[in-house]
Amino acid sequence: MDTLSSQRAGRAGRPTREQAQARQAELLDTALDMFLDRGFELTTMEGIAAAVGMTKRTIYARYAEKSALFLAAVTRAIERTATTTAELHAVESADLEATLIAVARLRIADLSTVDGVRLRRIITTESYRFPEILMLSYDQGARPLADFLADLLRRHDSAGAICVERPDMAASLFMTMVLGGPVRLIASPQAMSPAEIDEWVGAAVRLFLNGVTRR
Template sequence: MRRGAGRPTTEQAEARHEELLDAALDLFLEHGFELTTIEMIAARINMTKRTVYARYADKPSLFRGAVQRAIERQIVPQDVLAGFDQGDLAATLESVARLRIGQVMTPNGLRLQRIINTESYRFPEIFTANFEQSAKPVLDFVAGVLDRAIATGQISPTDSGFAASAFMSMVVGGQVRAIVSGRVPARAELDRRINFTVRLLLDGLRPRGDERKEAP
């Protein structure tokens, strides 16, 4: 459809901006940062270079903007995380794992992980931004769930931050690496792996012997 003449509305301008960022991320992933040009990105969506430069001073700025938008799409609202905590520790952790793995299986999640894998040596700040904005809030939520489980005697006293990191590495990290490389497991197999590793983690954290007697 041909765009109407005259000044675009705010909604139209934002939609074009989103097109620009999507096209930029696609091309940076397809060709790498070095080989991708502003001309290529503008041509992909029939936009002038002048319009691109009106928003972004240079290619690195556009790259960071495209990655930042992809990160923001991966942020999990706190109310969604809170909804997972229904009192069953294993079920809560399984829900978190399915959510994080499912995010990586989306087109946005795959692009983001792959661009971080290929370009974070050049732009280390994108790795940090992804961790701080997307991963850390989930880690903090898991640590809080584990703290409550410690308080009620479900698991032994431990460093909940380390335990949350181990959870993400064991349950999520391995699956993410496989998915990003193109080896996507079937849903039943994914559920089996999640269930197994969550229970393996919790078995290692549960009180034993005298610890059970001392639990509140």
């Protein structure tokens, strides 16, 4: 057998990059499900290995301890629910009111997905044990939106359309106004309907713009 044939034979059965990535995603998703169902303390690496069909040795080779696997699973969930800068710019228009409404709807939609609800649950139940996931969620989830809004408001202020002394603070206040009700109620029996969310968003945007309109 020549060298090339030997190399091919040695690679036989080795998963492709796509397969390896899919298995990694499956591991993290399965781990997150188990952490949600059982809590961090009662979830074991052995149980995760059995559920995903991997050996403990394989998992420990990637994550030396359970906390590392937990943080990796939460990080993946945050990345999957993050509203990207590209998505935000895609809904921007010259009309500030329309842009704010579109941005709010986009963010609420991202947080209303199955992944978004799971993420909120895990942060609520485990942030006391892992306070870093709160900052991680903000840095990767909320900060890009806050930065986009601050820049948007700054540009409209410079153009004379509105008056905003602290665009960064105004952006945070807007996010609190527009996201607070809908997001807080997402997984509750009192969850808002699409029509109610549209009404809330429209009212919040009009109230916000009334406060920053030049007099």
